[in-house]
Amino acid sequence: MIVNKSMYPLTTGFSIISKMQDKFAQLQMQLGTGVKAQTLSEMGRDLPVSLSVRSRLTTMAGYNASIEQVDLRMSFYDNALTRLDAIEGEARNSAVQGQYGSNNINMATISGLSKARLDEMVTLLNSDIAGRYLFGGSTTDKAPLPTTTELLEGAGGRAGYKTVVTERQMADLGSAGLGRLGTSINPAAPALQTDPVKVSLAEDGNHPFGYKLSTVSAIGANIGIASDFAASPANVDFTFPGDPGTVAAGDSVTLGFTLPDGTETQITLKAVSAANATGATGEFVIGNDPATATITTATNFDNALKAALKKTAEGELKAASTYAAGQNFFNAAGEPVLRVEGADPYTSTSLRVATKTDTVMWYSGETAAVSAIGMGRLTAARATETVTLTENIPVSSAHGFQISAVTSNVNNAGALTATHTPGDPAAMSVAFDDTFALIAGDSVTVTLTEPGGKMRQVTLTAVTGRAGPGQFTIGADEAASAENFEKAMIRSVSEAATAAEGNPRQSVTAAVEDSGRVAYGMQANESGYLRMIRSMAAMTVETYPEITNASDPNSADLNPAKARFDAMARRQQLELSEGRNSERGSIELITMELGVARAALQAAGERHTNYTAQLENLLSDVETVSKEDVAMEILALQTRLTASYQMTSMVSKLSLVNYL
Known part of the structure; x- marks a missing residue:
């Protein structure tokens, strides 16, 4: 008689052994690799956690890559701004009023030094990292500025800064060199020696060029003054009384003018007797002959007035015109490039908007169409x-x-x-x-x-x-x-x-975390850079050829050139003054803003580093195993598997014969 083997679930035993063998193989794989599973399907209930953590780690890696890239760009910005601040200081100290140097060496070299600084500025503002230009706002695929040569000389039939300066100086000085002012004497020949004589000074039209009459005052009560600065054009009349109320020595008149760049200047004319006359600019001689004293004094005043206007025009007005041309050519955000209107600048009465076909556009990056300065034009x-x-x-x-x-x-x-x-x-x-x-x-x-x-x-x-x-x-x-x-x-x-x-910083932003972005855009036409470029360009084009062949460096003939140098130096120091550091767009303020942005960038990077470490620990808990624990499991499983093998073998051999 044979015992039915179905009394022992042999098939089930084989299945259990097979599963233990699979488990044994899995434990061996875990022991060798250190990970729980080779495929997603083997992750089991840990799969959602693993996928979520890995997705988050990928996001963190993206943020960290962005942070590294932006930090590199900010490092470049930091170096560039440091150098630009140094250039600003060098330029501010390179030209000082009254300091002409030995044999006027400062006047001779200032143009070349300014051009070198301008060229370095253009190079810095046109710098790129891996083909990405940094000073053009969101326009990163092309250089924001042309070359220095194109800016100054023009290119392809388009006018450069030098041409704009020439036109502007012609329009400001006028053909007579009087700053677009005119004088007249009335009557030219008084009938009686007691008749007063009037000298009139007036602007030659309603336009933005030349001197603009702003103030007038007198010392002494013998010269009558009647002014109308609100008229179009503005004018002022000087009345010289007839005999016996003649002008006295020491009487003086002071005229104030607004110049094209918005600065102010004055000229003073002082009455002197013929015996005390020195011939200096600003003096007018009182007539001696009672019969012609009034007309003579008025004529001398008129001549002295025109001489003073011409002298000041060669210095202050010409310098102001050069800087006004800089404001016209190197336009700020929200402002157009302007040129003198008409074929004859000497008689022009208006400015016009320049076009890309006739004028080099100095800045081609991103810019605002409306400026806060000037209420949006x-x-x-x-x-x-x-x-x-x-x-x-x-x-x-x-x-x-x-x-x-x-x-x-x-x-x-x-x-x-x-x-x-x-x-x-x-x-x-x-x-x-x-x-x-x-x-x-x-x-x-x-x-x-x-x-x-x-x-x-x-x-x-x-x-x-x-x-x-x-x-x-x-x-x-x-x-x-x-x-x-x-x-x-x-x-x-x-x-x-x-x-x-808007804010130029917002022109370029980078995501550094889920709800945080760092703004670090830069535009080369911001006020800090713009003031430097205007000043460097103005000091480059204004030269002093009078000193080249001068035998005497202290000659009075060089005084007009020295006056022009002083006027240019004063304007450069004003434009590059440390007092402008708090203005919007100044290099110092931009540096501070980028410092804040970089601090935020680094703080985000530190948060990502800490968070990534936490996520990696969590992922390790989910996806990896302890080899010591696996080894213990293997030993335990090996013992169970051996016992199962032995028991199964024994059961498979059971029979009545063997039993008996």
Whole structure:
């Protein structure tokens, strides 16, 4: 009789042994590799955790790569800004008023040194890392500046800075060299010796060139002065009394002028007797003959005035013109490049917007179309009860705000009248009228359009108390209301221009963590770089050939050249002054902003390092094994497997015969 083997689950035993063999093989693999599984399917319930952690580690690696790349660029920025700050200091100290050097060596070398600094600046601003240009904002595929030679000399029929300077100096000095001023004597031949004689000084038209009369004063009561600086053109009359009220020795007249670059200068004319005359510029001789004393004195005054104007024109005015040309050619953000209008610069009465076909554009990187400085190329004015806002001329559709509309919302019709005047330039006006009461809540809305088409509305609301943002206080009369409205309008339009301009740093950003970005954009037309480029270029093109062959370095003939050098040096020191360090866009402020950005970058990097270590520990717990634990499992499994083999072998041999 044979015992049925099904009494022992042999098949199940073989299955268990097979599973233990598979487990044994898996443990051997884990012992050899140190990881729990070779495929995702073997991960089991740890798979979601593994995938999630690995995804996060990949993201961290991406952020770290971005941080390394941005940190490299910021290192370059740091080096470049350090060098630019050094160049600024060198330039500021290279030309000092009154310090001409031995045999005027400083005057002879300043142009060449300035050109070398300008060339180094252009090289720094055109630098790239791996083909990515760093000083053009988000425009990174091309150099933001042309070469130094193109900037100064022009290229391909397009004018460079030197051409713009030449045109501007001709327009500012005028053909007579009097700074676009003219004089006249009336009457030219007085009938009686007691008749007064008038010398008139007037600008030759309403234009932005040359001297602009700003102030006049006198010492002594013998010269009558009547001025009208608000007239177009501005003028001033000097009346010399007839005998016996003649001019006395020591009487003087001082005239103040605004120059093309916005600076001020003065000339003083002093009456002297014939016996005490030295022939120096600024003196006019009093006539001796009673019969002709008045006309003689007036004529001498006229001649002295023209001589003083010419001398100052060769120094102060010419230097101011060179720097004004720098402002025209090296345009700031939100401003167009400007050129003198017309075929004859001597008689020009306006500037025009330059084009890419006739003028080298000095900067081709990303830039704002509206500038916070100058209210987005708008000018505010007030005449008693009427406030105006006008687009600057020449008008450029690609730069600054355009005044699109103006509307009012008033309770009493006529309390204020808002008017929009289209054209080139467009303008708007708001006139207040006390005949109708202005009520709190009345408002005026000005619509401004950016070159890109975006519209911004500036609304000003009348209030009875202290005015806040977007408000103006109702005054005691229409003039006071107009004054308050003008102040509020200037403030609000300036804020709109600031918002439209944006921040150059935001032109380039990098993601360094899930909710954090670092802004580190740089634009070569920011004010700090721009002031340096303008100054270097101006000092490069202004030369002093008079000293080249001068036998006497102290000759009076060199005084005009020295005066011009002093004027240029003073302007360079003003432009590059340490006092500008706090201005927006200065090299020092940019350095500080980048320092803050770099600190944020490094802080993010440290957070990623710590977080990555935590994630790797978690991943290790999920995906790797302890070889000691695996070895113990193998030994235990080996013991069980051996026992299973032995038991299975014994069971497979069971029979009644063997039993008996």
